[in-house]
Amino acid sequence: MYSTLEQKYQRIQKELKAGVIALAGVFFIGTLWYKFVEDWSWEDAAYMTVITLSTVGYGEIRPLGPRGRLFTIALILMGVISIGYIVNRFTEAIIEGYFQQGIRIRQQRRLMESLTQHYIICGFSRTGRQIAIEFRAENVPFVIIDSDLESVQIAQQKDYIVYQADATLDETLWKVGIDRAVCIVAALPSDAENLYVVLSAKTLNPKIRAIARASTEEALQKLQRAGADAVVSPYITGGKRMAAAALRPQVMDFVDGIISGTDRELYMEEFLLDPATCPFVGQTLGEANLRAKTGALLLAIRRASGELIGGPTPETAFVPGDVLIAMGTAEQLRALNKVLGPINSKRLRRPRKS
Template identity: 60%
Template sequence: MASVSPSSSQALKRDPKIQRDLSLGLGALGSVLLIGTLWYHWVERWPWVEAIYMTVITLTTVGFMEVEPLGNRGRLFTVALILMGVLSIGFMVNRFTETLIQGHFQEEIRRRKWRKQMEALSNHFLIGGFGRIGRQVAQEFQAEGIPFLVIDQSVDAIHAARELGYVALQGDITLDATLIEARVQQAEGLIAALPSDAENLYVVLSARTLNPRIRTIARANTEEALQKLQRAGVAHAISPYITGGKRMAAAALRPRAVDFVDGILSGRDRTFYLEEYELAAQECPYVGQTLQKADLRSRSGALIVAIRRADGQLIGGPSGDTLLQPGDLLLCMGTSEQLRQLGQLLYPLH
């Protein structure tokens, strides 16, 4: 006996029109069965059992002989009964088959699309946990055009992520098998946004074991967790409570400065952006030159706000005499076009 696929069952449950049509078909078939039975019992004066039997074999068109001889009136009614039965059954079969086919093909299309999206992932970010923090991270990545994959154990969370158009994988991100399926070896970074500090720490350690080059950012609920995550090699351990408190204080004391920083760090409708560029001796032609000689500002229009040396030294507002060294991280501000031109100047071979 044919079975109904889960996708088709879900389609039946979700689509009220399909439910209504199938209910209408069942009601029509039941009405035809009742009409035929009553006719043969009351008009033809047959016993109830024979009336029901005649109605069933007529509607199923099995080709059995008449239970008792029928006159012209009875035969005309039987013809009408067959037509009504065929229409009712045909309508039900058509709607049910359409539901099965649509459910099967839609699910297959979704699976193929998901597989292609997974296979195309490279230099992407993994977002572990699709709670309030994970959703906000995904929203910012989407606005920036950054490839990412959402991972969560909850079916509802994964469904919500896919409804928003995100590539999502249902699974336990603390397991190596899930990380491997998420192509952690090809990933650029990991956002551990699970509610548990222990789980975030475990995810970071697992990911760094599978991909030592991966950049990790983790949520921490306490200062102790911050320290443990930093000792585990997390590039950035962030506490929503501590960071939120600092931002609220800054908004109270320096509201315009906070608005400006927010405007260049996040959002879709930004005019200016902040970007960072790391200088490599083999790739950047300006390594060993001063900022004045490189003349990056007039060539691109972008402003170099700060430089972080390879040894950790931070130079804010660098002057024209500042020398560009290998491993320097330039923090730059400008429009998207200005930053694009600056990137081409710094990495002409890319």
Template identity: 65%
Template sequence: MLDPYYQRLRKELIISSLGLAGVFIGGTLWYWLVEKWSLLDSAYMTMITLSTVGFSEVNPLDERSRLFTMGLILTGIIVIGYMVNRFTEAFLQGYFQQGIRLRQKRNVIDKLSGHYILCGFGRMGSYVAKEFTAEAIPFIILDSEQEEVEKASQMGYLALQGDATLDECLLMAKIETAICVVAALSSDADNLYTVISAKALNPTIRAIARASTEEAVKKLERAGADAVVSPYITGGKRLASAALRPQVMDFVDGILSGGEKSIYLEEFLLDENTCPCLGQTLIEAGLRAKSGALVVAIRRSNGILIAGPTGGSILEAGDSLICMGTAEQLRILNGILMPISAPRIPRKRE
């Protein structure tokens, strides 16, 4: 989507081109209908008149036709001068290059599949984008402010200008092929509309939303959000935990942001078609012995969370294993649980 300046420039280019075409058609019609010349002679006379090449008239002109020709020359000079001025400005300001970039961006967007949509590139959205980039996650940013879109583009992110609460904008971001949408807009109402629109367009998509109040959290959950994060509530809890349990918080922060020891938390979904460990207990699968990664929790397909599972816990289709370990350990574990899929290897943050 072009910004207002480029939109105005495009409008002026179109108007100037149409103006020149109108002058050419008007001159041709005059010589054809009034002077009774052939259509080819009329078009040729108009062309040499507007181009001011200095050729002689096709046929002798009377006083009336000479006055018209003089007016045609003057009008042509004005229209052509304006058009040349607009095209020069468009070239110097990068209008045509901008069009090429937009077409290239659209080609990239059209090929998106299995990606994440980040709605809002404010303070929170920018941190989400950094995390997605660190994890090599394909994503696209959708923001209504041109300034934020330009900022995201300058940082190397794929970004579109548009209102995330509107269906047409979400469709521009390929919501139908996305796997997750993150509503990080500043307004709770906008996040609510975004979740509702996203779920309506793609019922299987995972929706994560930002909320400012506890009431907004409840409403977003009722609207279908799979997870709701309140920066104020979460921030308050983390501040209290940092004061009461500083060592634990240091460890947790290291996991979340990739600390010096490079310990990560990763989630693995057990697919019935690819996982060879279904029906086995944790001891029988030997995940800890083979990979070194620790299974810290199991979330069943019905939503039940088993924290600190024992060796006798049975692995079932649809389970999500929450595991902790180094990047290498998680890579090995991924190969065990999903041997035919491409692993998403955690990368250490800069």
């Protein structure tokens, strides 16, 4: 399924092509008539057809009988209709900006085809817009899918890569590179649509991480059963955060500052240990001595099995597939990234503007 913009652009292309083909057909018919019916040379026949279609007002290059003049009248009418149709379509294309849209569509298509290890945001409502802001702040590549023209135009104004289509369709997900993406975020207003997105994404790319939005507790459970790696309910999560802000305000201010990047001193990051490149796999935290080498604080380790080790001790060993969750300044986290080797990690956060 093509996006609405693509459909409009392709429609005007087809109409212009149809007009050109019709004009060429009229020229071909006129030339054949003057050649075989009036028994003129090919050169005279083509010339007569051209000056007739262009209505320049030249006279007949050879005398014509009543039948020939009737055909010439019909030829003029067919030519005027064909040329008028082409001019009308061309003018509409210029006024509506279809040519500029076509250029933009081709550019965005090339960008989408070049994306790899990117994120997909399904839905550009209030939730999707905030996610896009966070992704841009993190400097990660992402593409947006939305079927609403107004939302698409807003995304284009913000210079996001956006594709107007139905995110629940497999063909749409293929268009935005679902097979090359690392994560998909289903932030559509409908829980049913988010469920479809998760099911489609996991079918097309079983390795992709799927994050979904849920409005109800029942939808949350269904999305989890459908294969979503994380399900967020704005109402449940918002209620919990408001309660925590009321009960533990300083803790919430500290955590929010780190997660959202408003605290310009400290950041949190995660690192996936690759046994092929990381020299510390098999060593203990004490042997690796990462705190002394980088200054970053290791908060937790997530095992490949899903086990979470909070506050690891010096005796905690690193094993293949561990995800290290660390906190520190931007410089400390970059140093940690360097000593761990060329590993698979997210882009380090950059301080945001206030």
